[in-house]
Amino acid sequence: MSDQYSTFYVGDLFFGVEVVKVQEVLRYQEMTRVPLAPDVVQGLINLRGQIVTALDMRRRLALEARSPESTPMNLVLRSDEGAVSLLVDEIGDVLEVESGSYERVPETLPAEQKQLIAGVCKLDGRLLLVLDTERAMQIQ
């Protein structure tokens, strides 16, 4: 048995999300800012009549801000309360990972990152961080 992960990069972190949770991947979209909203909320996107909230993953992970010339990608996730888009630096391939080859998250990671990572998969030559999508979409 193996699981399929849709992968992406935020800063130098390499993340994966279960393919079934991904609705679609989009290039950068124009969005409407939401004044007074938490920093993480970058804006609202019109996705074929569906209004989707875009969350900046760099802010969410407490990484340094994206340089102005690079435009992020939208990774649109399904959720019970409508779709949510995660703004990420780059989209990677879909990878097959053997089920149950997770490791626990190293305790030494910064808290903002640790709480969003469900587990770590050891791939050849690199580590895939499995995103806890529920937590990622939750902001206080």
Place this chain on the structure above:
Amino acid sequence: MSMNEDLELTKEFLIESNENLAKVDQQMVELEKRPKDTELLASIFRTVHTVKGTCGFLGYGILEGIAHIGENILSQLRNGERDLTPPLASLILEAIDAIKTIVGNIENTQSEGDDVWHDLRARLVQEEQAIDGGPVPQFHGPAIEENEIAAAVPTPSHPIEVPATPPSPPKAKAEGESPTAKAGGSVADSTIRVDVVLLDKLMNLVGELVLARNQILQYNATQDDTNFAATSQRLNLITTELQESVMKTRMQPIGVVWNKLPRVVRDLAAACGKQIRLEMDGAETELDKTIIEAIKDPLTHIVRNCCDHGIETPQARTAKGKLAQGVLSLRAYHEGGHVNIEIFDDGGGIDPARVKAKAVEKGLLRPEQAEKMNDREAVNLVFLPGFSTAAKVSNISGRGVGMDVVKTNIEKIGGGVDLTSRPNAGTTVKIKIPLTLAIIPGLVVASGCERFVIPQVSLLELVRLEADEANKLIEKIHDTPVYRRRGSLLPIAYLNRILRLPDPADQKSVNIVVLQAEDRQFGLIVDSISDTQEIVVKPLSKQLKGLSVYAGSTIMGDGKVALILDVMGLSQRAGLSARDNNAAHNHANQIGDQNEKQTLLLFRAGSYERLAVPLALVARLEEFPKERVEHAAGRRVVQYRNQILPLVPLGEQLDGSRRDWETTEKVQVVVFSEGERSVGLVVDQIVDIVEDHVSVKRASTQHGLVGSAVVGQKVTDFIDLRAVLDSSGERLFGDGRIGLSKMVVMVVGPSALERGLVRSYVEMADCKVIEASSIEEVVDRSQRQHMDAVIAGESLSFGIRSQMPDMQLFEFGDRDSMIRSIQSLATVVAERASAKCNVRRDEVTA
């Protein structure tokens, strides 16, 4: 037959039963009026028969038992073997209620519930057997257990492999006996059931199509291709028509809600011993499904209220010369994009005086407010939270929750409710609601490079000021900007500042959007106003739910997202509603606030540019032409309200500046009254009336002035009325001393009139006054607020003395003792005031 098919059948059965049972209530009530209407009877019979047939088929034994006996009784009626008497009608209705309950149980728990309705079944059987004839199948009797009934359902076919599933007859039998096929008839062929989720999806898709259409039309405008133009034009028409049709699929006639009202009214009338005829007009008026859901409960509540409180008993009605039977009439109609629903009863009406008295008694209203209120405003007090005039609490209504909930629920969906009443002629409640919630008209505005939509229901008017005049017209009270709109002050908020957006660079004009947030109005300054549009409201995602300034979001014609502003949330965010809007809860606090703020009259006289006197002391402001000024005993006077009003030129009193009586055409006079005596203070000009927090910053040694304070960001001198009048030789007051004191005095007494009288005396001494009607209220209030003294009616003073031994207490009873109390209070005030004054002077000199 699989388990799945069974579930599918049960679902069908539930949907169909719920629909039919909703109708039966109304039909039964109709039938009582027209017992010979065979068609009606046949329809009721069909429904009950359908329920019986299907539930037997599905193995719901209890339900089948009740439905079966009910059906037998109905059959006797149909065959003319017996007549429909009111008790019989009640029994049938009771059986229908039981059926509904069981159907509800099946829906929620997939079982019929524990109640086997022993008593009801016994009574039904008894009724059924009351006439000779119809054979009584024994196994439907009261003693039958569920399992036996299930077993009694004939199962002629082969044995079933899974013993756990209820007996399921073969398909042929289902088709042959299923009453649905017979009952459905032609109506069933022309309608189908559609899931609301599917309709919502269609609605979204149409919204998308509209956007795509808009883009094509825009593109078309830049093209010369006539073929393309024609095609896009056709696309335009079809899209519009499609949009309207899809909208219509969500519409339901209001009759869906009204259907259950005849039963409600019948039961209530029976319970209260009243005779009520229900008239309904416009049941076909259509509304969006969500709105239908939202008005269901408020509507029922109003109808219950009308039956319980509105319409009188037959005896009372005949005594008044009315027909013994009361009329409750419901009317629904479209009007300008809204639906109006009127609920009218020809009962006793609402007595405005009683409502006012009740509101004052409950502390929802101050006595002075009540006096100023007209009858129409008064009857609408019933919508205040915690209000109920019913002398006794019945189980129908009168618990004091209800009408306020009705109002909030209707306002929640963007509607409004108004009540009018004529004594002995009846009461009309008028509800105005939008056709749909999904699409609302909104005003599109821009601020800080972003677009926002303001729902049109909150919009009152738009004001545009040129930039250079705006600086003058938007004034400031402390830091709060206000705008004078037709003589009254409108608080102003800046959308940019509320949302922390950048201010616009240089504006040629200032746009004020005047908005209504519940009971208060305010002006919202935006960078620009574009136009009004019909917008499709979409909820915000959970990440943004906490932001009270937004009501939702929408997609604009160009495909971009815009936020919809929540007017109530904005006003709270802007700090315009620091006083909580819940009148009942915070009434006490409101009084506190008002007492801290003083309303001041500002005017000019002599060399003083800005003088003030508390407005509470002023009786009237008058303007007399100079011809009316006459001389009497060496003084200037005018004839005023059948009196001779002595005039005191304030300028002369303050700095000896001579007033030129000849050149000024008009004389501005501030009139002070005490009892029957009045004095007019002549000022050069009335400047303004302001409400502000006042703290005397500097005591004055100048004759005629109490001190100076900052009012509206300018230094203002407060006149010492007593000193001015004393030196002019006019006497207005007794021995009370007037000074700016901050004493808090509570006036307690059961009579609002008496309290009002005492209040005016105490206020003359410039104390803050709080009123209370009972000892409990005094004790309660004293725990929350500092008080210097209590003035109480004789009857209450003993109680207060025993509960609050340390409090300065004075009595008022008859007029003499009241004056004595005030005088002794005035002495206390004077002592404290001079002590405070000395302290202040020390501070100044230091």
